Amino acid sequence: MVDLNLLMSTTIYGSVLALLALGITIIYMTTKVFNFAHPRLSLVGAYLAATAMAVYVQHAGIKPNFEGSQVLGGQLIVPYPASVYIIGFLVAMVGGVLAAMFEYYVILKPLLKRGADFLKLMIATLAYDFLLMAVLLLYNTHVWIKKTLKDGLNLIATKMDFSAYDFALITQGQTYISGGFILAVAVTVVLALSLYILLFRTTLGIKMRASVENPPLAEVLGVNVERIYAISWIISGLTAGIAGFLMLLEPSSGSLKPISATSPADEIVVSAFAGSIVGGVNSIFGSIFGGFFIGYVETYVTNWLALLLGMKELFKYSRVVSMFIVGLTLMFAPQGVIALLREKKVVDRILGFVKGRRGEK
Amino acid sequence: MVNVVSLAEIIVSFIAIYYILTVALNIKAGMTGIPDFGHAMFFAIGGIVVANFAARIAAAFVASQLGVSPGEAMHLVIAENTAIMVKINEALATRPLLSIMLIIFSIVVALLLGGLLGWIASYPALRLRGDYLAIMLLTASEGLRIFVMYTKSIMGSTPTVGLTTPALFAFTGDAGLWSTVFVASLAVIVYLFAERFHNSPSGRLFRAVRDDEDSAEAVGKNIAKVRRDAMIIGSAIAALAGVAYSFSTWIAGSSIAAQSIFDRVLWTFWPWALMILGGMSSNRGITLATIVVGALIVGPIRIYKNQIAAALPVDKLGFDPGNFASALEFTLVALLILLVLLFRPKGVIPEPPSYTLKPSELKELVKEAGEQLELSEEGQQS
Numbered sequence: 001m002v003d004l005n006l007l008m009s010t011t012i013y014g015s016v017l018a019l020l021a022l023g024i025t026i027i028y029m030t031t032k033v034f035n036f037a038h039p040r041l042s043l044v045g046a047y048l049a050a051t052a053m054a055v056y057v058q059h060a061g062i063k064p065n066f067e068g069s070q071v072l073g074g075q076l077i078v079p080y081p082a083s084v085y086i087i088g089f090l091v092a093m094v095g096g097v098l099a100a101m102f103e104y105y106v107i108l109k110p111l112l113k114r115g116a117d118f119l120k121l122m123i124a125t126l127a128y129d130f131l132l133m134a135v136l137l138l139y140n141t142h143v144w145i146k147k148t149l150k151d152g153l154n155l156i157a158t159k160m161d162f163s164a165y166d167f168a169l170i171t172q173g174q175t176y177i178s179g180g181f182i183l184a185v186a187v188t189v190v191l192a193l194s195l196y197i198l199l200f201r202t203t204l205g206i207k208m209r210a211s212v213e214n215p216p217l218a219e220v221l222g223v224n225v226e227r228i229y230a231i232s233w234i235i236s237g238l239t240a241g242i243a244g245f246l247m248l249l250e251p252s253s254g255s256l257k258p259i260s261a262t263s264p265a266d267e268i269v270v271s272a273f274a275g276s277i278v279g280g281v282n283s284i285f286g287s288i289f290g291g292f293f294i295g296y297v298e299t300y301v302t303n304w305l306a307l308l309l310g311m312k313e314l315f316k317y318s319r320v321v322s323m324f325i326v327g328l329t330l331m332f333a334p335q336g337v338i339a340l341l342r343e344k345k346v347v348d349r350i351l352g353f354v355k356g357r358r359g360e361k
Numbered sequence: 362m363v364n365v366v367s368l369a370e371i372i373v374s375f376i377a378i379y380y381i382l383t384v385a386l387n388i389k390a391g392m393t394g395i396p397d398f399g400h401a402m403f404f405a406i407g408g409i410v411v412a413n414f415a416a417r418i419a420a421a422f423v424a425s426q427l428g429v430s431p432g433e434a435m436h437l438v439i440a441e442n443t444a445i446m447v448k449i450n451e452a453l454a455t456r457p458l459l460s461i462m463l464i465i466f467s468i469v470v471a472l473l474l475g476g477l478l479g480w481i482a483s484y485p486a487l488r489l490r491g492d493y494l495a496i497m498l499l500t501a502s503e504g505l506r507i508f509v510m511y512t513k514s515i516m517g518s519t520p521t522v523g524l525t526t527p528a529l530f531a532f533t534g535d536a537g538l539w540s541t542v543f544v545a546s547l548a549v550i551v552y553l554f555a556e557r558f559h560n561s562p563s564g565r566l567f568r569a570v571r572d573d574e575d576s577a578e579a580v581g582k583n584i585a586k587v588r589r590d591a592m593i594i595g596s597a598i599a600a601l602a603g604v605a606y607s608f609s610t611w612i613a614g615s616s617i618a619a620q621s622i623f624d625r626v627l628w629t630f631w632p633w634a635l636m637i638l639g640g641m642s643s644n645r646g647i648t649l650a651t652i653v654v655g656a657l658i659v660g661p662i663r664i665y666k667n668q669i670a671a672a673l674p675v676d677k678l679g680f681d682p683g684n685f686a687s688a689l690e691f692t693l694v695a696l697l698i699l700l701v702l703l704f705r706p707k708g709v710i711p712e713p714p715s716y717t718l719k720p721s722e723l724k725e726l727v728k729e730a731g732e733q734l735e736l737s738e739e740g741q742q743s
Contacts, residue, residue, distance in 0.1 A: 033492075111703065114706065116702065120706065126398075127702075130694060130695040131691070131699075134689075137691070138684065273496055273499075313511065317511060319504065320508050322504075323500050323504025324504070326497060327501070330493055330496075331488065
């Protein structure tokens with residue numbers, strides 16, 4: 001029997017990682033820097049979204065819909081009207097974009113102009129990470145914010161867990177499909193599709209790919225490379241914000257801890273980078289694959305090992321798995337798993353095997 | 362209120378620990394160009410050696426006083442840490458010889474284990490370049506942190522509380538003073554080593570590899586060996602800093618926790634900040650930066666942060682004073698590093714040129730050569 005709750009929370013976790021890995025990859029492709037502050041950008045989105053939702057709920061006098069409430073796995077799930085989630089979602093995106101734009105324009109762009117090498121840029125992103133952490137620490141312990149979140153949405157500001165207000169979509173007896181799960185899958189699919197259309201079906205996409213491939217040549221041909229970089233930072237911030245909103249909806253029994261100034265960004269920074277690296281740091285769609293891959297492998301491999309070895313404690317070590325995956329990928333397939341499969345013609349071989357043309361050369 | 366003597370001791374210990382740690386980072390990142398973002402894991406080795414290995418050995422030696430067998434005592438160190446360590450520390454206070462042996466043991470074992478971990482970490486360092494290597498080391502450090510945090514036999518059952526350290530300086534009567542003196546003398550030894558190392562043949566080779574691998578290889582140098590050596594030496598010194606931290610009763614307190622010795626902010630980012638501020642690969646710059654930052658900013662903020670926060674009218678604005686002080690420290694270090702990167706990317710004291718001879722001897726040589734030239738010119742003229 002498949003544990004549906006585990007599958008759903010793992011999928012949300014996987015899509016959070018996929019979105020974060022996507023943002024990291026886009027930035028690495030354009031600005032050539034690993035953005036260590038990226039997971040923290042999503043926390044900015046999450047906090048702004050929660051605050052906006054709380055203010056909206058209070059001012060519009062909206063009450064949670066108790067008629068649609070469900071008791072699932074010992075937790076009471078009380079959905080709000082859809083407008084609350086829409087506001088949260090939009091504000092989360094705005095928050096992510098603002099934090100990302102600040103990072104690009106105030107910190108990285110001046111450094112790039114001064115010709116800083118990758119090491120200095122990386123240190124600068126780490127410094128921005130701590131700056132954001134300090135700001136969030138002030139934010140979530142501020143009296144007004146604490147009161148607003150408590151009164152509006154009954155959230156603890158330093159330990160936000162919004163899963164009790166998940167919009168449970170389909171319920172039938174004890175099985176239900178959580179709204180967070182549907183949203184996670186939908187958002188990832190829509191984002192992947194629209195990125196595909198943007199990159200391969202529009203002029204802007206051609207310009208973007210040209211600027212990644214060869215910035216000086218693109219510039220000579222009249223592409224404003226700096227604007228392309230700014231657009232890539234906007235996309236990156238957007239995905240970080242969405243990841244933050246999904247983090248809010250992830251049940252606390254899952255792989256993510258409740259949101260605070262440090263958590264879960266500190267814990268998942270390794271997993272997010274693992275997703276980006278497994279996908280091959282120069283492939284947008286590879287990074288989406290990589291994020292989901294890391295999410296499922298972390299959860300299911302540790303669960304399976306725990307069952308196999310009879311050690312219940314083993315699930316705590318789930319992130320050590322992604323460390324090993326990063327190590328193995330960088331050692332043996334630095335271009336990413338997809339590139340490795342393509343290079344070794346694994347897919348072709350499998351297809352050939354299926355079609356019975358194995359002996360042919 | 363902290364009195365002046367303790368304040369001085371705190372600041373000296375603080376500067377000494379950070380100085381050792383930053384020198385270790387400088388050998389790896391500044392001199393050889395290995396971007397080590399997992400510096401905390403080598404530091405943590407030192408903490409584990411003192412809190413776990415040294416404590417277990419102390420337990421085995423004083424087991425007869427506790428009325429248990431040595432094997433059982435070593436087991437109890439982890440199982441009932443707080444209760445048994447109180448007794449062990451009482452016993453250690455009356456056994457100076459054992460304490461001194463354990464101090465030497467901790468340093469030697471930490472150097473060896475730190476070097477070993479550095480040797481293991483040099484495996485990726487030989488194959489990866491630049492940012493990939495940075496990610497790899499950061500990931501390794503975080504992975505190791507999670508492993509240690511949840512493995513009870515290493516750092517106890519609660520990652521935030523950790524293990525009580527053996528009071529190795531209790532026999533002196535004033536543990537705070539003598540641990541400070543000891544840690545400071547370690548720092549002085551490391552300073553002398555770093556000064557000599559910078560201009561030594563291997564130091565120059567390290568920097569040659571950093572500046573241009575191809576030309577270093579062209580003159581017959583083994584690049585892989587150089588990078589491996591840098592990782593081993595740097596990591597061993599980082600582990601020494603971890604030991605110094607665990608010895609220091611002022612900085613570490615009476616116990617050290619898995620979470621705090623693997624802390625990315627404290628033990629990876631701060632050394633990076635100090636190194637960039639002082640100037641990469643510039644030992645005197647690092648010394649100056651550590652002393653100034655330690656004495657003026659970090660020491661006082663760490664000690665007086667609650668008083669500072671209470672003095673500022675932040676609670677009237679709705680902020681929480683305790684968290685405001687922590688945020689203040691994060692903001693200060695972040696702003697410091699960003700400003701240095703923007704306006705002084707080479708650091709306070711840029712990397713000095715390497716003199717293979719002493720500057721005075723060089724001048725002498727130049728003078729002699731000039732005189733000879735003049736003589737020969739005179740000879741030609743006449």
